[in-house]
Amino acid sequence: MADNEKLSMIRHSMAHVMAQAVLELFPGTKIAIGPAIENGFYYDFDLPRPLTDADLETITAKMKEIIASGVPFERKEISRDEARKLFADQPYKLELIEAIPEGETISLYTQGSFTDLCRGPHVKSTKELHADAFKLLNIAGAYWRGSEKNPMLTRIYGTAWTNPKELRVYMDYLADIEKRDHRKLGKELDLFSLHEEAGPGLVYWHPRGARIRQAIEDFWRSEHYKNGYELVYTPHVGRSWLWETSGHLGFYKESMYPPMEMDKSDYYVKPMNCPFHIMIYKNTKHSYREFPFRWAELGTVYRYEKAGALHGLMRVRGFTQDDAHLFVTPDQMDDEIIEVLRFSMFMLHSFGFEDIHAYISTRPEHSVGDPEKWEAATAALKKAVEKEGLKYDIDEGGGAFYGPKIDLKVKDAIGREWQLSTVQFDFNLPERFDLTFVDKDGTEKRPYMIHRALLGSLERFFGVLIEHYAGAFPPWLSPDQIAIIPVGESAYEYSKNLEKRLKGEGFRVVTDLSADRMNAKIRNAQKMKTPYMLIIGEKEMAEDLVSVRYRGGKQVNGVKTSDFISEVHKTIDSKEQI
RNA sequence: GCCAAAGUAGCUCAGUGGUAGAGCAGCUCACUCGUAAUGAGCAGGUCGCGGGUUCAAUUCCCAUCUUUGGCUCCA
Numbered sequence A: 001m002a003d004n005e006k007l008s009m010i011r012h013s014m015a016h017v018m019a020q021a022v023l024e025l026f027p028g029t030k031i032a033i034g035p036a037i038e039n040g041f042y043y044d045f046d047l048p049r050p051l052t053d054a055d056l057e058t059i060t061a062k063m064k065e066i067i068a069s070g071v072p073f074e075r076k077e078i079s080r081d082e083a084r085k086l087f088a089d090q091p092y093k094l095e096l097i098e099a100i101p102e103g104e105t106i107s108l109y110t111q112g113s114f115t116d117l118c119r120g121p122h123v124k125s126t127k128e129l130h131a132d133a134f135k136l137l138n139i140a141g142a143y144w145r146g147s148e149k150n151p152m153l154t155r156i157y158g159t160a161w162t163n164p165k166e167l168r169v170y171m172d173y174l175a176d177i178e179k180r181d182h183r184k185l186g187k188e189l190d191l192f193s194l195h196e197e198a199g200p201g202l203v204y205w206h207p208r209g210a211r212i213r214q215a216i217e218d219f220w221r222s223e224h225y226k227n228g229y230e231l232v233y234t235p236h237v238g239r240s241w242l243w244e245t246s247g248h249l250g251f252y253k254e255s256m257y258p259p260m261e262m263d264k265s266d267y268y269v270k271p272m273n274c275p276f277h278i279m280i281y282k283n284t285k286h287s288y289r290e291f292p293f294r295w296a297e298l299g300t301v302y303r304y305e306k307a308g309a310l311h312g313l314m315r316v317r318g319f320t321q322d323d324a325h326l327f328v329t330p331d332q333m334d335d336e337i338i339e340v341l342r343f344s345m346f347m348l349h350s351f352g353f354e355d356i357h358a359y360i361s362t363r364p365e366h367s368v369g370d371p372e373k374w375e376a377a378t379a380a381l382k383k384a385v386e387k388e389g390l391k392y393d394i395d396e397g398g399g400a401f402y403g404p405k406i407d408l409k410v411k412d413a414i415g416r417e418w419q420l421s422t423v424q425f426d427f428n429l430p431e432r433f434d435l436t437f438v439d440k441d442g443t444e445k446r447p448y449m450i451h452r453a454l455l456g457s458l459e460r461f462f463g464v465l466i467e468h469y470a471g472a473f474p475p476w477l478s479p480d481q482i483a484i485i486p487v488g489e490s491a492y493e494y495s496k497n498l499e500k501r502l503k504g505e506g507f508r509v510v511t512d513l514s515a516d517r518m519n520a521k522i523r524n525a526q527k528m529k530t531p532y533m534l535i536i537g538e539k540e541m542a543e544d545l546v547s548v549r550y551r552g553g554k555q556v557n558g559v560k561t562s563d564f565i566s567e568v569h570k571t572i573d574s575k576e577q578i
Numbered sequence B: 001g002c003c004a005a006a007g008u009a010g011c012u013c014a015g016u017g018g019u020a021g022a023g024c025a026g027c028u029c030a031c032u033c034g035u036a037a038u039g040a041g042c043a044g045g046u047c048g049c050g051g052g053u054u055c056a057a058u059u060c061c062c063a064u065c066u067u068u069g070g071c072u073c074c075a
Helices: A003-024 A054-069 A080-086 A091-099 A164-180 A182-189 A207-226 A238-247 A274-282 A329-349 A371-387 A456-471 A489-504 A518-527 A538-543 A561-573
Strands: A041-045 A075-078 A104-112 A116-117 A134-143 A151-159 A193-194 A203-205 A235-241 A260-262 A265-269 A293-302 A318-326 A358-363 A391-395 A407-413 A418-427 A448-457 A480-485 A509-511 A532-535 A547-551 A554-562
Touching: A003 A041, A003 A054, A003 A116, A003 A151, A041 A134, A054 A134, A075 A080, A080 A104, A091 A265, A104 A358, A104 A561, A116 A371, A134 A293, A134 A554, A164 A182, A182 A407, A182 A456, A203 A207, A207 A293, A207 A329, A207 A448, A207 A456, A235 A238, A238 A274, A274 A293, A274 A318, A318 A329, A318 A456, A329 A371, A329 A407, A329 A418, A329 A448, A358 A371, A371 A407, A371 A418, A418 A456, A418 A538, A448 A456, A480 A489, A480 A518, A489 A509, A489 A538, A489 A561, A518 A532, A532 A538, A532 A561, A538 A547, A538 A554, A547 A561, A554 A561
Parallel strands: A358 A391, A480 A509, A480 A532
Antiparallel strands: A041 A151, A075 A104, A104 A116, A134 A151, A193 A203, A235 A265, A260 A265, A293 A318, A318 A448, A358 A407, A407 A418, A418 A448, A532 A547, A547 A554
16 A cells, blocks of 8 residues: 555544544534544534633543554444434535435444444554654634535634654644745845734835845846846836726726725736736737737736735735736747746746645636637647646646736755746736737737736745745845854954955845844844855955855855955855855 | 634743833943853833723733734735
8 A cells, every 4th residue: 555545544533533532522522524634634613612722732632542552443334324324413514415426325333432434444453653753733713515605604724644653744844934934034134014003914124034035036127138028117007097997996806905096097916017018008009010029027016915814925015026927929929938937937946946846727617708719829828838848737627817927936955845937828808908910911810818927926026035945046046145153343344354354245135234243143143044154354454355254054264355355245146055 | 805813021931910021133331352152230011902891901802904824815
């Protein structure tokens, strides 16, 4: 049997053991479902009272008892009527029984005092479960059957493994995630903040965060020009006419900030950049000879995200998309998609993401646009992904109503997937805004429109970068690249001049002239994860040397300053990590 | 929006029905230092905001905002 099947059986069985423990401790509890999931399991309960973290300990202790008792998991098949009778006081189970198709077997699994409606499979006995290889992690709310129209149940999440060592490895992984948390690092490294009193979900980029953003934006802009894009700037608000035409007021009004009334018109803050780029397109009549158009903008948009959905930089209400819109003729489509994908891969690689996976989403049930166009566009997406040699999955029917798309997800340093790039066809807006171009034969035709974002939003991308690098950015992105640390006051003057010299090279440099001892200065620079620390004392001053302490702890003393400068240039230019 | 928990100094956190405390950071002074914290002193808080109970509320209750963990959502 494959290891993951075994693990999944252990986890599923653990869920049953937890349900037994909860029922014994909280009589009258109604039970819902309890599957194995990635790394663990959960079970949903309708409890007589809310749970506290202390209850998790009690439940854990009870589970250990059940595991120690070594009871078998016994399977039994019964009729639908028997099942109804058995679960007469378990309304959620009754609902599940009714949902089982006629003719399908209904099976039960029993261990000790607990019987659950369950397809299985399970381990043979609780002897196969390890009392020290599981941990209950948290209590959360979850809608019955995942619908917000249904009652909210209490879900207990746990993790389970075959042995304590595996559990420890997983717990270490969770601790690593906590250490990398961009919200925590954002504070510690003084990168950004959010202010509840000034409006939730709105990001303040501090000088050190802004330096990173500048580095990203500078690179982004110059690469866009190199890759045949034009950069545009568009307004932040637009009259309701724009949003009525685009259809946003019809479909997405709930997610837009409410209107501002002025001169008897309603103005809306933009939730997307596309209608503005379309206005530029519509400004003149276009010939096929001008195509393709590639217009990019770091466009700041505002969306009303539900209060409970906000999360640090990852889900915010105001964010800047690295947006671009391509207007192409049908015969340019294939090449343009290939080019966008290649560009996208280049950008992601530049930021240190190597493991990239593509997801293609195809036409959903309700869609606009000619099915043949959908076919052609989807084929173009597949062709591009294959040409790039990317691994990909297809989400049949998972596209937006207006067109198929490719999403790229990257794996970070600890294996978590983040969606960054997206390339989407749009068969809706060109119709709604009646976009045309004059083709070779003199007739007016409809251009293809493609939306794409390479980094997604700068806020979210920043969050992902922080977590990927755990705050230790490669020098080209580091807020401070070099920290100068004079050994004593006698080196202050020299250090200030060295700072000037290094800044002249274009480096981001800070000199620590505080009253702290040298050791404390090193500690502070280290805590800020500054890549290079230069220790300056008598020896260095006398011979134009620097003593380099690298972020990793390595020291190289007596380096010629000019050698250090060329080394840093090389590292920054190549975007290497140190 | 829903379920649950939390909100005390800039940060991390302790604490109590009789209007608050630590460490770090900050400021001042002294020390002038060779690879992860020099020492002493000072200052800093309407205990998220609004009601209620009480002689008295930061503490108990209600409402509200925000945050956290999830759920739902994410054009």
